[in-house]
Amino acid sequence: MSLLSNSTKRGSVLIVGGGIGGMQAALDLADSGFKVHMVQRDPSIGGTMVMLDKTFPTGDCAMCMISPKMVEAGRHLNIDVHTLAEVSSVEGDAGDFRVKVKVAPRYVDADKCTGCGDCEVKCPKKVSSEFDQNLGQRKAVYSLFPQAVPNTRAIDASQCLCLNDPDRKRCRLCEKACKAGAINYADKGKEIELNVGSIILSPGLDRYDARARQELGLGRWQNVVSSIQFERILSASGPYKGEVKRPSDGRHPKKVAWIQCVGSRDNHNANPWCSSVCCMYATKQSIIAKEHDKNIEPTVFYMEMRAFGKDFDKYVERAKKEYGVRYQRAMVSAVREEPGTGDLVMKYAAEDGTLVTENFDMVVLSVGFQPHCDAEQFAKTFGIETNEYLFAKTSPFTPVKTSREGVFVTGIYQGPKDIPETVIQGSAVAGSVMALLAEARGTETVEKELPPEKDVTGEEARIGVFVCHCGTNISSTVNIDEVVNAVKDQPGVAYVTNTIYACAQDNQDMIKQTIKEQNLNRVVIASCTPRTHEKLFQETIREAGLNKYLFDLADIREQCSWCHKGQNEVATKKAIGIVKMSVAKSRLQEPLQSETVGVTPSCLVIGGGIAGMTSALSLADQGFPVYVIEKDNELGGLVKNVHRTLEGLDVQEFLKDRIEAVKEHPKITVHTGVEVKKTDGFVGNFKTLLTDGSTVDHGAVILATGGVEYEPTEYLYGQSPNVVTQRQLEKRIAEGEMPKSGERYVMIQCVGSREEPNQYCSRICCQDAVKNAIAIKERNPGAEVMILYRDVRTYGLREDYYKKARDLGVIFTRYDVDRKPRVEPAGSRVNVRTWDYMLNKELSLDADWLVLSTGLRPHPSTDRVGEMYKVTRNPDGYFLEAHVKLRPVDFPSEGLFVAGLGHAPKNIDETIAQALAASGRAGVVLSHEKLAVSGIIAKHKRELCMSCLSCFRVCPFGSPYIAEDGKISHNEVKCMGCGICAGICPAKAFQVNNFRDDQILAMIDAAAESEPGVVN
Amino acid sequence: MIVGQQKPFDEIWSMVRDFKKVLVYGCNTCVAICHAGGGKEAEILASMLRMKAAQEGVDMQVDSAAIERHCEPEFFEPLDEKVRTYDLVLSPACGVGVNFLADRLAGAIPVYPGINTSFYGGVPEAGFFVELCGGCGNCILHLTGGICPIVRCSKSLMNGPCGGTNNGKCEVSDQTDCAWYLIVERMKKLGTLEKLLEVQPPRDWSTGTHGGPRRVSLEHIRAYEEKEEKNAATEGK
């Protein structure tokens, strides 16, 4: 990497696109000392993921996972979010780019608007909502979706009555409704200049518009919907509130059909690539639909079921067995609407070729991805090359680097992929930027200076209570004055008042002022939910010199006024009860210090394969010393016996460079022929003893233990010389031994995969088979190649190579798991008999070479290493990451990361991306001298404890431990404050800060004293 | 450790219902570890009794307290007067504690047991207790590879197994391992199986409860008191 010689590097980054990939990169970089400018075209960040209802394979709800990240990004001190913004021009080079950004007018002043939504209620102009895919409606003044970040409203200039009236007289109802005076019809756009060190492109993709395929009837027949529309239908906050209904007559559909590969894997008027995610989201949608409504009968029409990811095959098996989803291997030629009923008639060819027409109540088209319409211009603006399909051009060895130095790419703009891979690439780009701008780390970020903390220990409680109107959201239902009067004379309350918008800047200043004037030592604010606003108010009172934990937030909006609209008298009584409970708790609050713990800025990498080496190099470039521990006597790992990538690049060459770079890098120490003997410590402070006797102090650990190939026992492997594995075949092709003309090669897929007890796809074997088949055919067209497959899973942009193999004459024949091919020796050749579903006959093939596509297994050392670091493995023996979708590189306990085959089978480029991601995540930890420990943790009183080990056995984070003196001690750094120890402790030796038993009992007493609400 | 289980609440209520002022007096050692009679459980039991009394319309005041251990007199001292103001002490301590406090109060007020004290046991996992020793006063674990046939074999056989084993389990219940099945396996692993071939003679059970209540007096600590006791005993005769 060419390092810029003299000009100083900028310590800031521009991120184009605020989807989950952009957000992950932004948070990693901002948390490790880099200023982030995020440019987003929509009025809110969130991208495609926020439109989804649930995600596979766990069924977690998308919004619950992404909204904490959006709130964090929205409020982060070092992340500036520019919405309704687009980059117009880029100059400069890596380390120093000058970027012009055009910001469209929003017509709402972000500083004043509190997102209360009163304007939206009054706006008369109804418009079809793009977010709800035109199934629902929004107003001209709108927020993209309820949990939008920033939740400042925006006015759709093309729809607003006033903005379309040249002299701005018409309507103006939103201006009247807005108490904060935030509406500004005269808002002009503006252009801003940013000077950044690096650019990350994560613009995401568009969805294929299925109307181009008229024969499927989207846009003509009402009950044909796109898959993203069906996501909105399933979503509880969607147009139908989560009730699965037909758009035509609102009836509950019984027979629902999904049609796969709409717009993907199809050359005429669609896209040739496979969009990678449709098979899985169709399976998920059919499961979730079935969960919503038992008598839905889902059917998925598909060519090949591409469930190649971790636990994906298990998910599909569950769909079949538990949810009765019917998978029909057939392509649907046409969808007609039955006149009068709105039902849909479909024609397709069954397996044995007979034509079938079948009626369905509803049809969902699984549409794929395609680049934005302005993708070509987008690439020109940033000066990067694209491949022929307008995706950003990258190499499998540098999957997140574009052709222009300093400009990186993450997410589906680099190629169709799933959410975890996008999040991995988000952290990977962060890792790469940290390496590029290492010396500029911390130069542009700001730390907030805070006044000294007032010591309130021992003081009588003087509580200040601020009851908020939240515009009309609370005051329209709860009588604020009644609440103020009811709380005024509560013991410990020194001052009570009300505020219009507690979270607005002016009200915040008023609160700080009052704390000083009234000499308050506790603050209770009665407004909205602590989940989004607690941090904000804690920082406010901290700025007034008060310890931030002397604060409690009474939720009288989401949990009172909003859900008891129209029952004012009852809601007011309940609000009083809620505020009294907060006051009761506040009286017993004590100031809490959040300790910090030092960080040893170095990293241990276990495993010297591609993953380990890539992580080591990236961390070393960031300036951190790295210790690589390799069991064998030389670096390289499994990739040692791989010659070419699918794209034909020389892997051995690349491997040699990587090993060279690792050996020469001054910051990397390599221990070969060595294993980890014993390890101890926690994030920032690990101490590991190696088998060669040396010990290493380090702040983070990356587990890159890798995998091994499955050694087959079936299909005569080992008994006949003509039976080889793909790896052995590749070696012989590379050494020129093969192929000879006239030879016939038969390949069998899924050997040792996708069958109990290994019910998972090893993901690389289809690529290997297609790669070798193409190599054979190109070298000697006379040679014959037949591939016996169950599902060819050449996902994403690899689809081209599957087509190329077919064009070169490779014959693909399907077999079923319960009618596997049978192999017998036949003189100097091998006879393979398999059932051909198309011909409905058994084929008998004499093959010169039988090539087995063998799967992958976790490396045998995975268990031992997992045991030592107390990280769990899934039933297949692979490491279990903290969260399948949003923390695919982390482990539940801090400071531990995973990369490569140890996590799950993956291709070389995906391993490299995950390795870069692990170095990015580790970089976040190691970039801090000190790690703050949250104040809300459990505190342990040793003098009460009799070491009965109950806590030791139930703590999910392993923070209680048996100390040298044989008694239980509590490691506060590992504690997450869940309080399970406090729940079980027979001696009450554990209490969780701010959730102590006496505080909870005080709240219970307060709840009991206030009479229940009366329903009228 | 000593393991016990709280008595069913109805049984406790039927014992307590006729009293006006009750103290639930927890012990914070063994019975707390087995979540049966510690300070926390005493508080919970007191709360349940108060509510039961209210439901039955019985006027009863129920308080809870707890001390470190009920088997050492000095721990009782701080609460001695307070305890005497009650007309019943419900002690969820182990049987030792109930006896000890009852002797201390010497009939001033009744002391009722709150738990059923059961056995000396191990705690293989949280909330799971298994009996491993019967306190027979004459240990023979060296003969059986560390597995006690007296307590873990339902028939305390010294020359087992009997005819009642059912694929490794005892005839008494299919959750109970046959001790002798385990002993044979253990002795095989230790390579001393032939030791089991010797017929063990009939045991001397007098060292256990069959020999009457036992006491241990450490001469190097209380030589003087022992002399006193001997003189008192000889004078008495």
Added chain:
Amino acid sequence: MKSGSNLEKVIASGKMAVTAELGPPMSADPHEVVKKAGILKGFCDAANITDCQTAVVRISSIAAAVIALREGLEPVMQMTCRDRNRIAMQADLLGAAALGLKNCLCIAGDHQKFSAAGKLKGHPGAKNVYDVDTCQLVGIMKKMRDEGLQQGGDKLEVAPKFFIGASWTPMGDPMDFRPYNLKKKVDSGADFIQTQGIYDMDLFRSQMEKARNLGLHERTAILAGIIVPKSAMMLKYMDSSVAGVTVPKPLIDRMNKAKEAAGDDKKKMRELQEQEGIKITVELIQQALEIPGIKGVHIQAIEWETAMEPIVKAAGLYPRPTFDA
């Protein structure tokens, strides 16, 4: 001669011994014992009188044995270690000898919680004794007989002459320890052994071979225990939940075939199964008697004493040998 009992004489004469089983009733009326003794007489050399089998209260073994003796059927009294401590045991043994009983089988006895495997209430709350176990009881009886001494060491004026028996469950687990288990009983002084019910003949042959390798077949008389099956359901029950008994599938299938043959006629179904049961018992007896080291069979026709006659005759073990006084 150790005790001079008829059973001892048969064994000593080298002929195959046959013992039967007589379960005394849960009643004070002796006529049940008399009736059963009458049926069994002549078809066995001696009949076991169970001692509160499955820990269920019945006429005591000694009393019922004496009744059987009076009816001319030689009894084998039983003594469990469950109900008496060593003092009561020795007192009862002296009493039994005084009343003329000569054979005694020492068994551990079913645990009181077992109580008839749930069919009856029993006394699960009773306090058991288990002061001594089977081997130790055999040792006590040997010491009383051969040394005229009580277990505690005091002298007996006249020593009781007993033909000492013990039980053996060859296929109970741990299977590989069972031969040593038998050796301990023989070392303690067991003169004859009656095994648990045998159905899996191959397994029993391999266990007997191990017993022979320890030389036990010359030091004691091993009688193979055969339980007469009355129905397929009984066979399945024994296989699944009677400790130490495994029933090979072919036997169960044979019984099922017999049952189905009767169609749905209840009465015929019972008869056909009983006939098949007797046929199976006879086959098992013949196979058992061919095993080297086996000195006889202990036929348990539980609550079906009338089956003894057809079985003993069909097995060619009739008439039983008799000896002048």
Added chain:
Amino acid sequence: MADVAEATERTPVSTIEKPQDIPAEWQPNVLAFACHYCAFAAADLAGVMRLSYPPNVKIIRLPCTGKLDHIHVLRAFERGIDGVFVAG
């Protein structure tokens, strides 16, 4: 260590009336213990979507329902709370 948790003077025990037939206008006073991450978040979402439900319930936020202690539930009942709802 030997703290005597005095019987509560504040609300004498006997005022808790015995369960007779329920008078028409009687309203239950319900208390919920909700885990911060899921149940409390669900209660918020109900508000965001303006779903309406009876106002008889008040929510106490816990870091995790694992933190709940028996005494919390019993204390609620003793103080006259009519129903406790734990969600997490």
